[in-house]
Amino acid sequence: MATLKDVAQKAGVTVTTVSRMLNNRVNISEKTRKKIMDAMKELDYQPNELAQSLTKKRSNFIGLIVPSAKNFFFSQVIEYTEQAVVANGYKLLLCVSNLQLEKELEYFGMLKANKVAGVIIASHTQNLRDYLSFDAPVVTIDRIISPDIPSICSDNYHGGELAAEHLLGCGCTSLVYLSGSAGLDMDANKRFLGFRDTCEKAGMESPLFIDASEESFISMHYEAMIEELFYDHPGIDGVFTSNDIMAAQLVQYLSAQGKRVPEDVKVIGYDDTDLAALCTPPLTTIHQPVKEICSAAVDYITDALNAADTAKASRSAHGPASGGRTMLPQSVMFPVSLIKRGTA
Template sequence: MATIHDVAKLANVSVTTVSRVLNNRGYISEATRTKVFKIMDELNYQPNEIARSLLRKQSNVIGLIIPSVAHPFFSELANHVENYAYELGFKMLLCNSQLDKVKEKDYIEMLKRNRVDGIIMGSHTLQVEEYKNLSSPIVTIDRQISSDIPYISSDNFSGGSLAAELLVNKGCKKIAHICGNLELQLLANQRTIAFQAIMKAKGIEHVIIQTDMNVFDQLQYEQIIHRLFQEHPDLDGVFATSDIIAAFAVKECAAAGKRIPEDVKIIGYDDINAARWMTPEITTIKQPIAEIGKTAVDLIVKQMNVEPFEAENILPISLIERATT
C-alpha cells in the first residue's frame, strides 16, 4: 500500500508539500498540486483520514443517530441530512440505535473515537447527562435536554390542534387518538395534549391509546388498532401520531367493512412519501422533514464555527387533506 513518502519521492517534493496539498494549507503552485494529485492517482494512494483529522482538528464527518432506519420518517430525514451535509463538504455516519441503550452508547463512543465534527441525535434512550458530557457539537430532534443544547421540533401542539379540529368539523362524534408512549417525554407528546384540549373544549367523546415503549415497532400497531375497533365499534374518527399507524387504521377499516371516509375518518402525521401511495391517500399533518434535516446540519456548523445560534427551533406544520377525511 502506497504511503505519503512514496508520493513525495515519486513527485520529487517533500512530505510536507504533499501534506499541504492534501490539507489545502499554505501556498502550493498549481503545477505542483496537479503533479501530486497525478502521482496519488497512479499509486492509488488513500490518505489516512484519521491522521488528517487530527492535523486539521476537523473530520468533516457528522454523526446521525436515529431509532430505526426502517421507519420512513427517519429514513427520509437521514436522506435530507446526508444530502445537505454533502453539499457543505461533510460526510455522514448513520447509526441505527433500535432504541437500545447499550447500542446507542456504543455508537456515541464510536463517534467520539472517530472525532466527528458533530452529532445529530434523533434517538434518546440514554440519560440526559450522557449527552451533556459530549465534547462535540450536538443537536437533538424532538427532545429538549438542556438549555445549552439546541433542539429542533415541528410545532407539535399546532399539529395536534389542527388534526383534532378537522375531525370535529367533519362531524366525528367519537374519536380515537393513537400515540407513542407518553412516558418517553418527547416533544411529540404536545400533539396528544393539544388533542385532549380540543376534545374537552368541544365536548367530544374520545379515547387515547398508547404504544409500548418501543414506539417504532410496527408489529404492535395491527394488534392495537384491531383491539381498538373491537372495544369501540362506534368510532368514527382516528388521529394517529404517524402516517404508518394511520395506514394500519386504514387496513383495519377495510377488514371490518368500514368505509373511509364515510364511516371512519383518519388523519396521520408526518406526510411521509407513503401517505400519498396509500389507497385511499392519507390526510396528514405535514412535518417539514427536509427543513428539519437542513436546520440540524446548520446548527452543527454554527457550533463548530462558534457562531450564535437559536437553542429552540420550532418549525411550522401544515394540514394536507386527502381522501381519508
C-alpha cells in the same frame, strides 16, 4: 490498493510532504500540489479521512443518530440530513441505535474519538444529557434534552389542534389518539395535548389515548394494538395517529373488517411521508417540513463552527475579546399543516 508511499514516489516528493498537504498543515506550492493530486488521481488513492481526523482538532464528518433506518420518517431524516451535510462541504456518519442506550453510548464514544465536527441527535433514547460531553456542537431533532442543547422541532401541539378541528368538522363524535412514544419524553407527545385540548374546548369528551410499545415502533407492526382497540371500542369514528405508518395499517385493518374509510371511520396520520400518498385511499395527514428541519440542524452546527473559528481568529489577531461569545438560537420551531387526501 495505493498507499501514501506510492503517491509520494509517483509525485517525486516525500511521504511527509504528501501528508502535510492532505492535512493542510503547511503551505504547499501549486506545482507540488498539482503533482500530488495528479499522482493520487492516477493511482486512485483515497485518503482515510477518519485516520486524518486523529491529527486534527476536528474531522470533516457530522454524526447523525437515529432510532431506526426502516421507519419512513427517519429514512427521510437520513436522506435530507445527508443532503444538507454534503451541501455544506461535510460528510455524514450515520448511527442507528434501535432505542438501545448502550449502543448509543458506544456511538457517542466513536463520534468523539473521531473528532466529528458536530452531532445531530434524532433518537428516542432517554437521559442522554447525563452522557453528553462533546467539544463539538450538538443539536437535537424533534426532542428537547436540556436547555443547554439546541433543538429543532415542528409545532407538534398545533398539529394535534389541526387534526382535532378537522375530525370534529367532519362530524366525528368518538375519537381516539394512537401514540407511538407516549412513554418517552419526546416533543411529539404534544400532538396528543393539542388534540385533547381542542376536543375539550369544543365540549367533547377527552379522546381515548392508546400507546404502542417500543417493540412496535422498531418493528413497525401495530396490528395487534389496532385489533384490540376496535374490539373494545367498536363505535370509534375518528382516529388521529402519531405517524403515517400506524395510520396506513389502521386503514388496511378497517378495509379487511369491511369498514369504509372515510365513510365509517375517518383517519388522520402524521409526518406526510411518501407512504401517505401511496395508500388506498391516500392518507390525510399532518405535514411537518422534514427537509427544512434537517437543514436547520446542519446549519446550526456549521454556524456554531464558523462562529468558533471567527472567535479564535479574532483572539489570535487581537488578543482576548472583550465582549461575550456569539449567541446562536437555542431552539427553532417549524409550522405544520393539514394535508387533506382521502381518509378524512
